[in-house]
Amino acid sequence: MWVFLATEVMFFGGLFTAYIIYRNFYLSAFEAGSRLLNVKIGAANTAVLLCSSLTMALGVRAAQLGKKKLLVTFLVLTLLLGLAFIGIKLGLEWRHDYLEGFAPGVNWTFHGPDWRHLELFFCFYFFLTGIHALHMLIGVGILTTLIIMAGRGRFSPQRYNPVEVSGLYWHFVDIVWIFLYPLLYLIGGRY
Amino acid sequence: MGGGREGNHEMGTAVVEPGIESRVHYLNASYGIKSWLLTTDHKRIAMLYLASITFFFFIGGAAAVLMRLNLISPQGALLEPATYNKLFSMHGIIMVFFFLIPSIPAVLGNFLVPLMIGARDLAFPRLNLLSWYVFMVGGLFTLYAVIAGGVDTGWTFYTPLSTTYANTNVISAALGVFIAGFSSILTGLNFVVTIHKMRAPGLTWFRLPLFLWAIYATSIIQILGTPVLAITLTLVALERVFHVGVFDPAVGGDPILFQHLFWFYSHPAVYIMILPSMGVISELVTAFSKKRIFGYSFIAFSSVAIAVISFLVWGHHMFVAGQSIYAGIVFSVLSFLVAIPSAVKVFNWTATLYKGSVSYQAPMLYALGFIGLFTMGGLTGLFLATLAVDAHVHGTYFVVGHFHYIMVGGAVMGYLGGIHYWWPKISGRMYPDGWARLSAAIIFIGFNLTFFPQYMLGYLGMPRRYAVYAPEFQVLNVMSSAGASILGVGYLIPLVYMVWSMRYGPVAGPNPWGAKGLEWQTPSPPPTENFEETPKVTEEAYAYGTEETQVA
Amino acid sequence: MWQGFPIRPDQASTIARGVDHLYYFLTAVDLFFTALIFLAIFYLAIKYRRRSEQIKATQVEGSLPLEVIWTIIPLGICAVTFLWGSSLFIRNSRPPEAATEIFVVGKQWMWKLQHPEGPMEINELHVPVRRPIKLTMTSEDVIHNFYVPAFRVQKDVVPGMYTSIWFEATSTGRYHFFCNQYCGTNHAVMGGYVIVMSPDDYEQWLSGGIRGESMVSAGAKLYEQLACITCHGTGKGPPFVNLFGSQVKLTDGTTVTADEAYIRESILYPSVKIVAGYQPLMPTYKGQVTEEQILQLLAYIKSLSSGGVSQSSKPTSYPPSLEGGGQGAGNQNAGGQQSPANVPVPPGP
């Protein structure tokens, strides 16, 4: 699984590289774009995701100790928090940005100064958060499977590898967000 | 060279064994389409790959034949430029992503990795089957792109041509490559874990056959490089769908950034093709010299070194692309570095012959052919790493000649050599050695006739990807096309006799070459579970000095 | 030599000879090692062929001294080649300051080449022999590449940025140039000829035919037409005199060099870099000016700098006295120089 995560690092790595380069080319536009995002929602979502990571870690612990009920509870909690994150992301933020006309290629109505580069920022915003959300969705799928398997008592202290591996994946997606949050929301400065 | 030396067949020494048909092995363990399509046996999956990539190879090859035919006349003998452009794009995409990259890893690697380490199967058999399906889905997308009208961006998908200006099936082709990339990642992952976790007792890292070192290095590249290509092609596809520009200069994007991201994968990808081939050659040279490999650890570490350095050199594709001169110098010096481990390998193979007992069955001819062609291909790489010379030959037929020497002269020779060497293990039967030697000789000659003129064309300044060309280039182009027809015949012959041998070839026995290595200690074809009991390894790799007790 | 079967293109520029020498050196290295490996394989393969099944191979494990030797020697050769190639490349990349600047715009699938004196050519470039020429190039659509084998120079022509090459032709004649970066359907016919002429012939060629407007004056006209003058001539925007090549202080405290890329960016995306002391008032000219017009404006702005980077650009008084009374820059294409040579012009855009 770690090896797979290395693949994932490079997957996001390519995007981050592109982001870094354009940010340096068009600093002011990217900072302006960053200020247009809602930092409160971003921060709240970060907290939600961190919570889910905690519950996931506790879930793995429960599996290690063979506490079936606890495991299912924590997995369900993780799942719910994950869904909450996606809900906030898609339902609140994306919808808001779309309605405001900040969706490049789909609904772009903003034509202030330097809007072309601002659009570029929003491209990256949507690509990065979109691919992240896609990973979350995959994670939700994995969690659902795990919950069903856990409910049927498939795991024991001797055999809980799937839970641990899924945990790694979930934490990784969390880490990606830990970097996305400052890069997208904070880097423009809020002062 | 040894093409005419007949009468040295090892086949005669094949030990009389109960007929293949009377024993249960992986090929006859069960029958029916379903038993193949749902198999998790690494050997059967290898066969699935073999069939699919052979199919892709001949599609890509057909495109090449049409292109060479067209280039007989400066005006273009039979194709419209638009058709020609689609052909070379298809040739590139299919040959690179659907033949060369999966060739040795997915076919020979799948078949041999568990056998060589004394394991029952790969670490994740079901994942392995999944990779094949993923690969096929990718292949179907690409074939769809071809049938629905083709792609004309070249296999490099350079922006903004691919994102904005081309109006062909870029998206489905890119998607096909993207999906096939995941197959490549999963296969690499499987190999890495298998080699780490499932080696037989006693099989330490420095007792591993060099083929496995090469496969391991290749897997590293696949795991760390492919995702970057995936994300890059995703961006291209998204850009086409939503008309937003990450690489489009019209909105401030940088088309050269695409090239950086693309070559970050696609240069190492060249080593995905050639490294396994080098591994095969290391096996062949020792087996047919009956001698330990010269400088085992140097060859092993040079594989890893190549894998690492290969990620540092991609900028040499962009010396004249508008990249800064400073970056050009950095990439130039790094590119020279990668030449060193390759040279070390060639010298070591050559030295292995020294004081050996060398025989010339077909696989060895392929191996020697590989060394020759790879030397010529590798050395011309120096021209391209040299900034001032590259500023002249970049993007010309010199480059085409160079990478065909590496990828066809190198990778395909190695692949064919490997297939010939392990064919008795795979099928349990021998192919006619005389024919095989003949085809090795034909391929060697045809290959040089095809691609050597291209070096000269390149220095004369003929750009690549030209459907029509200036008349001063005609003589060499005709030579190249003539060579290509010989080469084509050379590739068809093995197809015929290999298929023939599956039914009519003489029974091979477990170890027809008298070679070392765990894979030769089990019957041919191997039983589904590979080994009746897990073998214990007590000797170094290629222990040809010891008594040949294990040979059945 | 090798008349019917050339091994290299004509050597027609000051760069060519140096590149060829390096090429010969590499070929020699190449041949030496290929021969070495081939001979070694033949020799060993025959000497140690398997004569009978009984004779066993002698086991040789390897040899550290040998490994070291065949690591060091290639390393040495690579180092030499690298140093040689890179120093040559740096020299070949740096245009002499006195070079005449010609502007090149690539588009699917033709080349437009604009002389500073005015004539515009399509798929053909007339240059005088023995005078350094610098090509400043950009593209209207996809990436192209301007490649003159006889001069041993090429460079990608990238949309959205300027790249440049330079050469000094050493002998008169007609030399092929090609597009060397795949650019779509008619990539293969996107090329033409560089025609190197003696200085006298060149002068005659320049004066003959329909003389287009000079780049500088076309730029000066645009300067009025596009109403640049209303701000940049009145102090509302930064003035252009001595702008080119100078250091410009920006509002965010950084400085940039006012080069081609900066000026281009400021025309198309004025709000990206705001000069310190000015308001961000300027609208974008993206979509309103063609690449050629930007080049003309650039030539005009360059001409206002005392350094006079382009040889032919004469310092003009400010505000400029306009020469001629053409109808505007849009007519530049129409007034293009008819080419005397008979080269088939590829299908239009």
Place this chain on the structure above:
Amino acid sequence: MVGHVVHKKLYFLVFAGLIGLTALTTGVAFIDLGKWNTLAALAIAVCKASLVVLFFMHLRWSSGLMRMVLLAAFIWFAILVALTLSDEFTRQWTPVPSNWQAQVQQQAR
């Protein structure tokens, strides 16, 4: 098969740390530190990521192999960024040999 079982308290401690750092990074963004804003944000992100990797993902108790894999991934990412930037940020920079004018004139002769 049972790996290292971590005490519950530690998890909650780490979690508290993560939330604290999130608050910190958000807060810092509202103070003008010039160039340091970006650096601070990234440094905090690295801290948070390390916490997750070390404790939630049990890297602290994992074998050397896992660490190597992770290290490799980040080295490769660094290669990608560093070498790409080596081009992108030096496009304007062209080395000028000190006596290049003399050289050019020599060549012209």
